Amino acid sequence: MIAYLSGKVIAVEDETLVVSVNDIGYEVYVPNRVLSGVKIDDALELWTIMVVNEKEIRLFGFTQKDERRMFETLNAVSGIGPKSALGILNQASVADVVGAIRNDNVDIFTAVSGIGRKNASRIIIELKNKFSKNDKVDVKSIMQTHDDAADIFEALAKFGYKKSEVNKALKDVDPSLSTEKKIKDLLKLM
Structure with missing residues (x-):
């Protein structure tokens, strides 16, 4: 990678x-x-x-690590591919995307070609718990996700798991583990 x-x-x-x-x-x-x-x-x-x-x-x-993390997070949403994730970041900053998720604002997402209301709502639903309004944490610390998420999604897709299933299970896995150990733990959890 x-x-x-x-x-x-x-x-x-x-x-x-x-x-x-x-x-x-x-x-x-x-x-x-x-x-x-x-x-x-x-x-x-x-x-x-x-x-x-x-x-x-x-x-x-x-150019910023938090943009890359947000791209990974958006790309992990079922139905949102890398072009759509990049399109979202063309329309809005990381802070604006987090604000849209927290406030159930689909408009930022539907402004992107190829993202309709259904997928925009899916983004909000799947990421809502990641960006809770009650969090007192700043955007950069919220975005501290698994840097190897793309490798994990790819490996588990070969076992028939969807990105949304893997994303949910990843929340229960220690981010400091090696990629291989994360995959083993995820297979046990799923």
Whole structure:
């Protein structure tokens, strides 16, 4: 898994950047504000997550760790894929997304192409307990999730588990455990 890139921008496309790190070019999907804020030859650091599915492998990058964590959290919601998760972060900041979840505001989510009221409601329902109004914790500490969530989802999908099932069970697993131990514990719980 590629978690971080630091390099030089060598190409800017419609949805992606190509970042050269030690003479290897990584194509990275990034939020629009990152795309519009960089130009060729700019130095750039990105917190990344690799999303693997049956058709392709994509790398998504963010300038802030909390954005990457929110992307992972949104991508874990049943029916929300990586493009929709990135679309949400194109529309709103992490704090705005948390506020929308806490206040049952579907509008931020339905503003994203491909997300209707049903999926917007699903986001709120599945993440409501993660972002409770009574929490006195700031957004960054709320977003302290399992950094290896994508690997866990991928492994358990092979056993037929849905992202929503895994996400619920992950709340009962110690985040400090190794990925392998988390998967073993999750299999016992599910």
